[in-house]
Amino acid sequence: MIRFIPPLLIATLLLSVPLRAQTTDPADFDRLFTRAMELQKAGDMFGAIETYKAALTIDPKRADALSNLGVAYARLGQYDDAIAQYEASLKVDSTQTAVRTNLALAYYKSARPNDAIPHLRQVIAVEPQAKNAYILLADCYLQTGQPQDAVSLLQPRETMFGTDLAFAYLLGTGLLQTGDEAKGQQYVQRIFGAGDTAEGHLLMGIAHLNRMDYPEAKKELERALALNESLPTVNSAYGRALLGLADLEAAEAAFRKELSININDFEANLALGNLRKNASRFDEARAYLTRAVTMRPTDQTARKLLASLLLQTGDAAGAAGMFEALVKDYPSLVEGHVQLATAYNRLNRKEDADREREIVQRLNAEIQARQPGAAAGADTQAPAPPSTPAGGPQ
DSSP states (O other): OOOOHHHHHHHOOOOOOOOOOOOOHHHHHHHHHHHHHHHHTTTOOOHHHHHHHHHHHHOOOOOOOOEEEEHHHHHOOHHHHHHHHEEEEEEHTOHHHHHHHHHHHHHHTTTHHHHHHHHHHHHHHHHHOHHHHHHHHHHHHHTTTTTTHOEEEOGHHHHHHHTTTHHHHHHHHHHTTTTTTTHHHHHHHHHHHHHHHHHHHHHHHHHHHHTOOHHHHHHHHHHHHHHTSSSSTTHHHHHHHHHHTOOOOHHHHHHHHHHHOOTOHHHHHHHHHHHHHTTTTTTHHHHHHHHHHHHHTOOHHHHHHHHHHOOOOOOHHHHHHHHHHHHHHHHOOHHHHHHHHHHHTTTTOOHHHHHHHHHHHHHHHHHHHHHHTTTTTOOOOOOOSSSSSSSSSO
8 A cells, every 4th residue: 555654754754965075175174074974974973063063163164064064963853053053054155955955944843834934935946846845835834824825835836746645635735724625625535545544534534624524523533543643733633623522631632642743733732722721720821822823923813812821820011912913913803902901901001901992892883783683782792891900810
């Protein structure tokens, strides 16, 4: 049976490749540089790192040595150090596409897809046939909540990828997430054509989740888990199905399982943050929600939950700052204005609080006006914020 590696696992197998040495003086640099490459090839990353460092004390602007040092750090999982070396190498020579790819890969592996995206865009602009860059960029788009960008990137390149199943998986995921189920199903069937795969059942589960058909989603995702319980995103999707079925305990276990595989899964962090917040386990909630906002800094739900948590735990100033940014981006978000007024009350900013209450009243009136026959005080109306500082967390 044909198998393929899902995109989130591809990066673990795309090993950064050291560059070849350039000829340069003095002779001591050449000797150290050659020795460092030998150690690196032999798998002695610690020895290679120290030897590259010694060489760079002689010539600190050797782009090849800086890049190779970055590769050595990356293979030890020290991505911050790798990133620093790749960036230093690119400052010497910004045209190094291989180094820029390695830099994007380091950002990707260290769960900073937003930082990887601009570098991957530069790579494909210079090398329009760089298939791995397209795959990584599409996955970065999906991780950061931009499925339409993933579709726009991949759909015109069907001919380039042919029967590549990673391509089908990413494009199918993007199409399903944007609501184009008919086209998405074509790629689901392509994956199933390669055999009874976890990836195919995952995509079917996502399709059912999009329709809020939680029982069918649960069935598909349980089949996916039976085939590959370590497939990235499958435990998170399963947790969403369980939440839809109100099985909170099992959902939490699924989300935790997802984070044991991929600590930066957005949905798992968001859901666990909300569950921990509701359970008044605020330190845990803050860690999860902060990670979710870092992954998707424009996501309304993640920002709202984190800002609400700050208000709930006494950080009125921090909450006010977050809600100010939120209502600027979403001016019709009634709950955002309500919470902002509450934060202003706690900061004794009466005029600001009064202004927000007026906005809430206006927005509620507009909501009522759009629903003919709705009685005053119906469920569509958000509660008004308190007119005096609240005495405790909400």
